[in-house]
Amino acid sequence: MNVVISYDISEDKRRTKIHNILKSYGQWVQYSIFECQLNDTQYAKLRSRLNKLIKSDTDSIRFYFLCACCFGKVERIGGEPVRDDTIFFAECADG
Amino acid sequence: MGTVYITQDDAFIGKIDERLNVRFDKKTILDIPLLKIDGVVVLGRATVSPAVISELLQRHITLTFLTDTGRYLGHLQPEVTKNIFVRKAQWQAAGESPQAIHLVQGFVRGKLKNYRHLLLRRQRETTDLDLSKNITRIEQAIAPIDATHNIDSLRGLEGAGSAAYFGCFNEIIRVMEFEFTHRNRRPPKDPVNSLLSFGYALLRHDVQGAVNIVGFDPYLGYLHCERYGRPSLALDLMEEFRPIVVDAVVLSALNKRLLTPTDFVTEPLSGAVSLIPEARKTFLKLYQQKKLSEFKHPVLGRKCTYQEAFELQARLMSKYLMGETEKYPPLVLK
Numbered sequence: 217m218n219v220v221i222s223y224d225i226s227e228d229k230r231r232t233k234i235h236n237i238l239k240s241y242g243q244w245v246q247y248s249i250f251e252c253q254l255n256d257t258q259y260a261k262l263r264s265r266l267n268k269l270i271k272s273d274t275d276s277i278r279f280y281f282l283c284a285c286c287f288g289k290v291e292r293i294g295g296e297p298v299r300d301d302t303i304f305f306a307e308c309a310d311g
Numbered sequence: 312m313g314t315v316y317i318t319q320d321d322a323f324i325g326k327i328d329e330r331l332n333v334r335f336d337k338k339t340i341l342d343i344p345l346l347k348i349d350g351v352v353v354l355g356r357a358t359v360s361p362a363v364i365s366e367l368l369q370r371h372i373t374l375t376f377l378t379d380t381g382r383y384l385g386h387l388q389p390e391v392t393k394n395i396f397v398r399k400a401q402w403q404a405a406g407e408s409p410q411a412i413h414l415v416q417g418f419v420r421g422k423l424k425n426y427r428h429l430l431l432r433r434q435r436e437t438t439d440l441d442l443s444k445n446i447t448r449i450e451q452a453i454a455p456i457d458a459t460h461n462i463d464s465l466r467g468l469e470g471a472g473s474a475a476y477f478g479c480f481n482e483i484i485r486v487m488e489f490e491f492t493h494r495n496r497r498p499p500k501d502p503v504n505s506l507l508s509f510g511y512a513l514l515r516h517d518v519q520g521a522v523n524i525v526g527f528d529p530y531l532g533y534l535h536c537e538r539y540g541r542p543s544l545a546l547d548l549m550e551e552f553r554p555i556v557v558d559a560v561v562l563s564a565l566n567k568r569l570l571t572p573t574d575f576v577t578e579p580l581s582g583a584v585s586l587i588p589e590a591r592k593t594f595l596k597l598y599q600q601k602k603l604s605e606f607k608h609p610v611l612g613r614k615c616t617y618q619e620a621f622e623l624q625a626r627l628m629s630k631y632l633m634g635e636t637e638k639y640p641p642l643v644l645k
Contacts (some may be wrong), residue, residue, distance in 0.1 A: 232429035240346075241346070303596060303599040
């Protein structure tokens with residue numbers, strides 16, 4: 217499934233923690249917005265991890281689901297390019 | 312899902328939250344969620360943190376070590392699957408058993424037929440090329456396969472077919488700058504051999520992963536006899552994939568001039584030829600593209616990628632060994 221996750225967290229420390237968890241599940245595309253492609257298990261795990269961490273009276277996290285068809289139609293101008301998930305290279309940029 | 316290639320020497324591979332974090336010179340150079348990864352390949356030297364090792368094992372992600380020239384060193388393998396019946400069937404077929412002979416016939420037939428198709432296609436594409444002599448020789452090696460019920464003779468047929476194929480390999484390289492005389496390795500002494508060896512090392516990483524997933528013992532093969540530390544079964548299953556994956560990538564890299572002679576360096580003493588880091592990246596990308604390209608599987612009749620085909624062929628092999636099917640069909644692509 218394709219999920220767009222946005223969050224609004226009142227406290228800096230907690231926000232950093234949430235940000236760090238989300239980075240493990242998808243790509244950071246804008247301030248407090250992530251795009252994730254997950255299966256059911258991964259989504260459930262992410263949700264439960266976030267659920268444990270936030271204070272629901274002051275914080276909010278939203279999950280917007282996009283069908284594969286709609287996800288293909290997303291338009292993007294500027295900003296982070298979508299990461300290519302088929303191959304990763306670890307090398308130093310200047311050498 | 313993707314493969315991570317660590318090409319930076321002396322990198323540190325660590326884990327942050329559920330991500331693989333690669334650092335060099337105190338800077339993060341790669342930070343990728345572990346759930347996007349299906350394999351890690353280290354080229355050269357790297358430090359791997361204990362946390363990463365246990366995480367990779369738990370997630371069944373293989374970690375392979377190659378030298379910076381691409382020679383295979385070893386790998387960290389997740390637990391062998393608990394499916395004892397597959398391994399039992401594999402061991403029962405060891406030696407000169409009818410099943411082993413059938414499988415070897417399949418591997419050799421698959422490889423040689425793919426060699427033949429590759430040459431035929433090249434001949435069709437370029438009119439001034441005459442490969443008919445070599446193609447006939449490969450056909451002569453294919454013809455007696457089904458009637459040969461002796462593994463050593465089958466090895467002989469494979470050798471004859473391969474010799475015919477590599478005998479005209481130089482002619483299907485359509486650029487002047489590269490010359491191929493014969494296949495040499497350990498170390499490869501010219502650019503073409505160096506690319507082939509590098510490609511086969513990468514292919515082996517993938518095929519061995521597939522063989523492990525299905526639950527085989529990779530060290531007991533049929534075509535390749537047992538030798539200490541040699542994953543014979545992975546090498547067996549690799550045969551049919553050599554021409555359609557690696558050779559095709561090497562040929563297109565050379566013929567499309569994506570790699571040039573300046574991309575190679577020769578080590579003075581041993582004469583070993585290897586790629587420079589930038590060109591190595593190009594080649595890895597090409598290999599990855601090939602692996603993820605789709606084709607129609609002739610036996611299953613549906614689309615799949617080469618990456619999936621490694622596992623599919625291993626599953627077909629296990630079905631045959633467990634007696635669920637009559638035949639093992641090698642992957643032959645037209």
